[in-house]
Amino acid sequence: MTICVAVKVQDCIVFAADSTTSLQAALPDGTQVTVNTYDHANKLFNLKKGLPIAAMTAGMGNFGPSSISTVTKDFRALLGGDGSEYFIDPHNYTIEQVTRQARKFFFEERFAKLNPSPIGSFQYWIGGYSSGEDLGEIWRFQIDNGVCSEALCDAGKDVPSSLGWGGAPEAINRLVLGYSQELGKALVAGGISPQTLPQAIAEIGRYTQVELANPAMPTMDAIELAHFLAETTKQFVRFLPGSNTVGGSIDIATITKHENFKWVSRKHFYSPALNPLETNHA
Secondary structure, eight states: OOEEEEEEOSSOEEEEEOOOEEEEEEOTTSOEEEEEEESOOOOEEESSTTSSEEEEEEEOOEETTEEHHHHHHHHHHHHTOTTOTTOOBTTBOOHHHHHHHHHIIIIIIIGGGOSSOOOSEEEEEEEEOOTTOSSOEEEEEEEETTEEOOOEEEEOTTOSOEEEEEESOHHHIIIIISSOTTHHHHHHHTTOOTTTHHHHHHHHHHHHOOOOOOTTOOHHHHHHHHHHHHHHHHHHHHTSSSOOSSOSOOEEEEEETTTEEEEEEOOOSSOGGGOTTOOOOO
16 A cells, blocks of 8 residues: 655646555455565656656556566656657656656557456556646546556646645545545435435535635745644554554655656665765665
């Protein structure tokens, strides 16, 4: 499990993600159990060096023997390779184009060739600025039990601010939406018909939801909001029964029109002081 947070305001996009990954195994009856958890996975990436494009992932931590971090870096190399079908012109590209390329590579080139096909969910966000645009965009695709969605726009150029999250949503759902993700089941159990359930939940939301991301929010405040929501989820999950499915360091990056991709906080498995020319860690 994971927590991924995406904050979009007029000045920037902020991505934040935790670092925990779980090792799963199947019992003879098919039940999935957690064998171990590790707290140093990479889920946040600079997708194209020198350009304002970032990626973030939740769900499956690997495709076959390759971690999603490795698959992302394979894709990143193709984006910059002249002659590659995935090459993007650094002076003429769109975030939608990059997302569609990512979907093709991750699903058609890597996931679909696995045998047997993995069961589970995989989510991949791409955020950044298209060539010549003043405002950023956030796009996403996901794979659920072998079926891949089309590229979806979570926040377009015309959306001045947005707040999105994925992975382990319960804590942020309660805080921002004002209700648990189990609310629908509770309402049906209490007598609300499934046909009127969407209307009932929308009506509840009118009274309970809060707006935390303001279009005029400065970059530093957007960073602090993303960190607050990710850290809140981390601590919420920590005290729940069971293994910690969210944890480790909170990696944070900003994407802006002029400063491109900037790390705000990140972990290293090596000392930067001993590797001053290293650029390809994440």
